[in-house]
Amino acid sequence: MMRDTAIKAAALAAILAVVAALAFLSPLPRDVKVLLQNLSIYIAIYAIYVISLNLEVGYLGLPQFGKVMFLIIGAIAVGGIATKVVLLIYQSYLLKSIGAAPLSNIGDYCMLYQYSAGSLVNQQLAQNPALGFGYFLLGVALAMALSAALGVLFAYPAIRLREDYLGILLLVSGEFLRVVTYYATPVACGVNGAVIPDPFAWASGEARTLVFFAITAALLVATFFVFDIVGNSPFGRTLRAIRDAETAAAVFGKDIVKFRIRVLALASAFAGLAGALLAYYFDYTILGAFLPIYTFIGWTMLILGGQGNNVGAIVGAAAYYAIQTLLDIYKNALQALLHADPTYLAYAVFGLAIILVLMYRPQGMVPEKPVKTIDLYTIRKGTVDKNA
Amino acid sequence: MASRTGLIVGVVVVVVVVVAIAALLASQKQAPTPSTTTPATTSTTAQATTSAAATTTATKTITIGAELPLSGSLQFMGTSGQCAVKLAVHDANQMFADKGIRFDLVVQDSACDPNTALQKLQTLYSQGIKFVVGLTCSSELSAVMNFAEQNHILITSISTSPLLAVPKPYIFRLPPTDDAQAKVLVTLMHMLGIKKIVIVYRSDAWGQGLTKAIMNFSKVYGIQVLGAFGYDPSPSAMPAAEQAAVQKASAALGTPSPDAALEIVSFDQDGAAVVQAAMNDPVLSKVRWFGTDSNVYGTAIMQAGGQALAAAKFMGAVASPNPNDPRYLEFAQEFKQYCGHAPTGYDPYYYDTAMIVLKAIAETGSTDPTVINSVLEQWGSNGTYVGATGPVYFDQYHDRMYASYLIVGVAIVNGTPTWISAGFYNGTTGQITVFPQGQPLFSP
Numbered sequence: 001m002m003r004d005t006a007i008k009a010a011a012l013a014a015i016l017a018v019v020a021a022l023a024f025l026s027p028l029p030r031d032v033k034v035l036l037q038n039l040s041i042y043i044a045i046y047a048i049y050v051i052s053l054n055l056e057v058g059y060l061g062l063p064q065f066g067k068v069m070f071l072i073i074g075a076i077a078v079g080g081i082a083t084k085v086v087l088l089i090y091q092s093y094l095l096k097s098i099g100a101a102p103l104s105n106i107g108d109y110c111m112l113y114q115y116s117a118g119s120l121v122n123q124q125l126a127q128n129p130a131l132g133f134g135y136f137l138l139g140v141a142l143a144m145a146l147s148a149a150l151g152v153l154f155a156y157p158a159i160r161l162r163e164d165y166l167g168i169l170l171l172v173s174g175e176f177l178r179v180v181t182y183y184a185t186p187v188a189c190g191v192n193g194a195v196i197p198d199p200f201a202w203a204s205g206e207a208r209t210l211v212f213f214a215i216t217a218a219l220l221v222a223t224f225f226v227f228d229i230v231g232n233s234p235f236g237r238t239l240r241a242i243r244d245a246e247t248a249a250a251v252f253g254k255d256i257v258k259f260r261i262r263v264l265a266l267a268s269a270f271a272g273l274a275g276a277l278l279a280y281y282f283d284y285t286i287l288g289a290f291l292p293i294y295t296f297i298g299w300t301m302l303i304l305g306g307q308g309n310n311v312g313a314i315v316g317a318a319a320y321y322a323i324q325t326l327l328d329i330y331k332n333a334l335q336a337l338l339h340a341d342p343t344y345l346a347y348a349v350f351g352l353a354i355i356l357v358l359m360y361r362p363q364g365m366v367p368e369k370p371v372k373t374i375d376l377y378t379i380r381k382g383t384v385d386k387n388a
Numbered sequence: 389m390a391s392r393t394g395l396i397v398g399v400v401v402v403v404v405v406v407v408a409i410a411a412l413l414a415s416q417k418q419a420p421t422p423s424t425t426t427p428a429t430t431s432t433t434a435q436a437t438t439s440a441a442a443t444t445t446a447t448k449t450i451t452i453g454a455e456l457p458l459s460g461s462l463q464f465m466g467t468s469g470q471c472a473v474k475l476a477v478h479d480a481n482q483m484f485a486d487k488g489i490r491f492d493l494v495v496q497d498s499a500c501d502p503n504t505a506l507q508k509l510q511t512l513y514s515q516g517i518k519f520v521v522g523l524t525c526s527s528e529l530s531a532v533m534n535f536a537e538q539n540h541i542l543i544t545s546i547s548t549s550p551l552l553a554v555p556k557p558y559i560f561r562l563p564p565t566d567d568a569q570a571k572v573l574v575t576l577m578h579m580l581g582i583k584k585i586v587i588v589y590r591s592d593a594w595g596q597g598l599t600k601a602i603m604n605f606s607k608v609y610g611i612q613v614l615g616a617f618g619y620d621p622s623p624s625a626m627p628a629a630e631q632a633a634v635q636k637a638s639a640a641l642g643t644p645s646p647d648a649a650l651e652i653v654s655f656d657q658d659g660a661a662v663v664q665a666a667m668n669d670p671v672l673s674k675v676r677w678f679g680t681d682s683n684v685y686g687t688a689i690m691q692a693g694g695q696a697l698a699a700a701k702f703m704g705a706v707a708s709p710n711p712n713d714p715r716y717l718e719f720a721q722e723f724k725q726y727c728g729h730a731p732t733g734y735d736p737y738y739y740d741t742a743m744i745v746l747k748a749i750a751e752t753g754s755t756d757p758t759v760i761n762s763v764l765e766q767w768g769s770n771g772t773y774v775g776a777t778g779p780v781y782f783d784q785y786h787d788r789m790y791a792s793y794l795i796v797g798v799a800i801v802n803g804t805p806t807w808i809s810a811g812f813y814n815g816t817t818g819q820i821t822v823f824p825q826g827q828p829l830f831s832p
Contacts, residue, residue: 034539035514042507111600115554183591183620191593192551193502193527205538282506283534286527288592289501328511332494343458343497 005228008311009221016044016217024210037209039325041281043318044216048223049274050301050313052267055227057299058307058368059236060263061243063167066154066174068294070268072181073150074143074275075285079194080187082139086197089131090121110189118195118283126201136199136215140276147272148265155264159257174292182288193286196279216277220314223270228310230266239263240308300350303357306364315366323349450755451492452477452745453512453520455505455528456738458497462524464656469546469738470495471727473522476742478726484750491746500524502531513539518757519749520544521741524734526552526593533559542757542764544741546734550597553785558761560768560782562737562744563707564791564815566594570601572705572793572813573651573678578609579820580830582649582676585611586637588630588662589653591618598653598680615640619658627661634665637672644674646832650700651678656686663689667696679704684796685732685807694805697798701829703810706733708794709778711809719776736776744773744780790815797829 022028023036049071056062087094087102087109095101097120102109109117125132154173158166181187188194203211230236242249242256250256279285297320305316324346327334331342338345357364454473457466477493484491494517496508505528512520513535519542523529526549536543536558543559550565577585587602589595595618603613617636619629641648650672652662659679666672677700683689684704690697709716719739723731748763749755767773768782781789795811810826813819822830 029516031514031516031539035510038507038510111551111597115551119554179620179622191591191596193530193593195530278503282502282531284502284527284530286502286530289503289527291501325511328496328508329515 066170151268308368
């Protein structure tokens with residue numbers, strides 16, 4: 001089983017290597033390569049996000065309508081906490097350079113000089129890659145830990161209730177967190193948005209993009225590996241049993257609430273990782289931008305790709321971005337053809353795609369496969385061998 | 389086995405998708421280009437037939453991009469701005485046809501979302517587009533700044549946040565920052581003898597920034613700010629949030645007096661909720677009201693309380709060339725013909741974000757963003773470019789200097805509350821000129 005997952009993870013790594021070669025080393029025009037580079041990063045980040053959603057929705061059948069909450073938490077961990085740690089480290093330098101200590105008056109820092117401070121911090125981080133990497137790891141670790149804890153905390157009041165109640169609570173929780181943090185300046189500079197120092201400031205231009213892609217790709221492979229192992233373990237089989245017949249699973253002694261809590265903790269942690277990566281990628285975050293649409297983008301990717309298997313989650317993310325990019329490139333040509341305003345074309349296309357997939361291929365592009373289990377003979381043989 | 393099939397399908401889909409995008413984009417580059425510096429520059433052939441013989445003239449087509457909020461909270465600005473940008477391209481094509489240059493426009497919806505704005509910019513860049521105009525929200529400009537600088541994409545924006553008054557190579561902002569607007573509003577208040585104000589503001593980056601700037605400039609003129617009260621501008625919080633802020637402002641002002649005023653820092657829809665609350669307030673309904681560039685000319689605010697606005701001698705300032713300037717009049721007339729309605733608010737700025745770039749490209753013959761960046765810097769220091777918004781000067785951060793403002797107010801015309809041009813603030817002299825129709829608004 002582990003071998004099968006390792007093969008799939010290795011195949012994913014190989015694909016990402018091919019993509020990297022195409023995007024960074026091929027003789028394609030520079031502007032096309034830049035698009036492929038950045039598209040690959042988006043797909044990798046959103047694949048992590050959708051894989052985590054897949055564990056909740058595809059494996060457990062949890063109505064996760066508040067997924068965007070963890071992108072917000074990831075952004076807070078990076079833009080609100082890790083950034084402040086770096087500002088604290090360089091506080092005396094900033095005081096000397098611009099005559100102000102950011103943490104002594106966050107309001108003024110956010111409204112008046114965070115771009116100047118960010119630029120100065122980047123200059124320092126460029127000379128200290130180790131600190132930059134530590135700052136990156138801090139943001140990622142905080143995002144995962146906070147997301148896991150808050151994911152469980154927000155869902156806890158309705159964790160014992162039916163799916164629809166839990167779904168509504170999660171949806172509301174995402175909006176609640178967005179609105180509260182957006183208007184709270186101390187969190188991540190509130191309505192002004194937070195400038196995030198670049199942890200990879202030592203690498204510039206295409207090298208910076210390559211480093212970011214390599215790290216994101218490695219984290220995607222690791223995420224895939226973890227979730228595939230979990231999905232094909234006895235734990236994963238129990239999740240599918242709960243999804244398909246909750247009452248039957250409960251009769252067999254499975255504690256539904258405990259499984260929900262564990263799944264929420266694990267999936268939320270990795271969604272928080274995606275949020276942190278997005279924040280580092282943009283070097284800027286504004287929490288008000290994380291509208292519920294980001295939850296439903298994740299659902300769209302999952303529905304298109306296929307629920308209940310991690311390959312489908314990745315394919316869904318890739319397909320979504322490919323379609324969206326192609327629409328962006330060709331929508332002006334389509335406008336002439338359709339004689340209609342193409343502003344909402346992407347929404348219409350994805351809406352139609354979801355309807356068609358649900359009607360004619362509800363399993364998505366990559367259908368869920370039967371769980372691979374070790375047959376009883378092999379298990380018994382192993383037990384006998386051990387005892388011998 | 390089944391799992392392997394899924395894996396193979398996945399691999400095939402991903403590879404096909406990536407290769408398809410690369411191939412499609414690369415195929416676009418195969419078109420013959422007269423200039424190697426701009427992949428977006430393609431060559432088309434215009435054939436002119438004469439009675440004697442057919443001659444062929446080469447036309448250089450240059451594509452520029454526009455990122456506008458065609459959906460989301462600033463859609464009302466984006467859709468009108470899109471028409472202004474299209475008009476600029478239309479005008480440029482007529483102006484520079486004799487130079488053998490033709491401009492094309494590709495528009496993307498940024499939705500005022502920083503994540504979307506960066507993705508769309510990357511898509512435009514992949515199409516070989518190196519000039520992007522119209523970026524509106526400060527948050528989206530923040531998100532694209534690094535990418536634009538790294539890839540030498542020249543952006544002209546109408547963002548006004550003072551927070552972005554920082555070095556930003558390849559990015560130019562056509563409207564003045566909100567600091568300039570605050571200065572005009574406070575100058576206007578001082579001229580009218582206002583000594584104390586309360587502020588009700590939408591609590592977003594724009595509202596907070598402008599409010600802080602008003603408070604800072606008020607100190608210069610000795611105007612006392614008795615309180616500033618923010619509200620959540622999201623539609624779900626309306627109108628309770630606005631009403632609560634108005635009540636607090638009323639309590640802070642205490643009693644009405646001729647030297648007191650209410651400053652409403654809002655957009656149109658939320659401004660309507662503020663006006664409805666203020667017109668029924670026993671204190672605030674008896675003092676002067678001031679607005680901003682984002683609620684003057686508003687339809688919702690006028691419908692909500694046109695009579696009350698007129699009674700409170702409501703006035704706001706919108707960055708604008710002199711309305712009597714022939715260039716602006718020409719633009720306004722042409723805009724109305726082309727777009728079907730009169731230009732409002734930022735339309736002349738949207739026009740100039742495109743026209744200044746198109747003109748620089750046409751006059752230099754260069755499509756290298758680095759060259760155009762230098763040209764705009766030079767023009768910005770000399771005021772060489774004079775557009776629909778007047779002469780354009782840039783400061784060291786590529787932000788607009790010496791901006792002039794139109795003072796817009798509400799007066800009863802033929803028994804109906806109507807938006808009127810009440811005066812003009814000259815950015816160069818700092819003087820306010822009162823127009824004849826605006827005299828009643830300036831009287832005590």
